[in-house]
Amino acid sequence: MSANEKKLAGEAAIRFVEDNAIVGVGTGSTVAFFIDALADLKDRIQGAVSSSEQSTAHLKRLGIPVLDLNSTGALSLYVDGADECDPHKRLIKGGGAALTREKIIAAASDKFVCIIDSGKRVNLLGKFPLPIEVIPMARSLVGREIAKRGGSPVWRDGVVTDNGNWIIDVHGWQIADPVGLEKDLNQIPGIVTVGLFAQRAADVVLVGDKQI
Numbered sequence: 001m002s003a004n005e006k007k008l009a010g011e012a013a014i015r016f017v018e019d020n021a022i023v024g025v026g027t028g029s030t031v032a033f034f035i036d037a038l039a040d041l042k043d044r045i046q047g048a049v050s051s052s053e054q055s056t057a058h059l060k061r062l063g064i065p066v067l068d069l070n071s072t073g074a075l076s077l078y079v080d081g082a083d084e085c086d087p088h089k090r091l092i093k094g095g096g097a098a099l100t101r102e103k104i105i106a107a108a109s110d111k112f113v114c115i116i117d118s119g120k121r122v123n124l125l126g127k128f129p130l131p132i133e134v135i136p137m138a139r140s141l142v143g144r145e146i147a148k149r150g151g152s153p154v155w156r157d158g159v160v161t162d163n164g165n166w167i168i169d170v171h172g173w174q175i176a177d178p179v180g181l182e183k184d185l186n187q188i189p190g191i192v193t194v195g196l197f198a199q200r201a202a203d204v205v206l207v208g209d210k211q212i
């Protein structure tokens, strides 16, 4: 059921792709369905900006040109999955450790279309542990700062991001004020990216093929 909804969502997002576009592409199993569907349109688009080595490999394998965000300018569309989505289209992302490049591309895009299955919908963010990308030497400092704020930090041991950094997953937060928490955590030295997409939430959410 969930895999089918992911496929439906990935394919439904194709309707937002305009001719000649450069499409921002996220990371994950739902996005993989989008990339497969995007390949059918590859002659109608200029290419994609990718949020991870994983998506880059997939895009290239299907013959979709991968472009550098520094040379494309702003993008009209970004399509990505999420780990949780609240009724205000605010998200937790980073389950696939690609949150930093995902947040950069989301910020560079006019429209963020988020593709999820129904299991990702929540009223309050935080049941899914919040991923935070950190500079390796700051892991303990960041962990202590998180503990002061009532969270339980767990190092995702063995995972190195595409940027050479580490991931801390924060358990035990019920995130009533996602914008405030995102701003607060962004002030802690050593944090590269917080997996809360609240200041820049999604514009459109597709749950399977249904837009909410």
Ligand SMILES: O=C(CO)[C@H](O)[C@H](O)COP(=O)(O)O
Residues within 6 Å of the ligand: 026, 027, 028, 029, 030, 031, 080, 081, 082, 083, 092, 093, 094, 095, 096, 097, 098, 099, 102
């Ligand atoms: O944020 C992400 C990667 O960093 C993904 O979008 C998120 O983990 C959802 O993945 P999936 O579509 O495989 O459920």
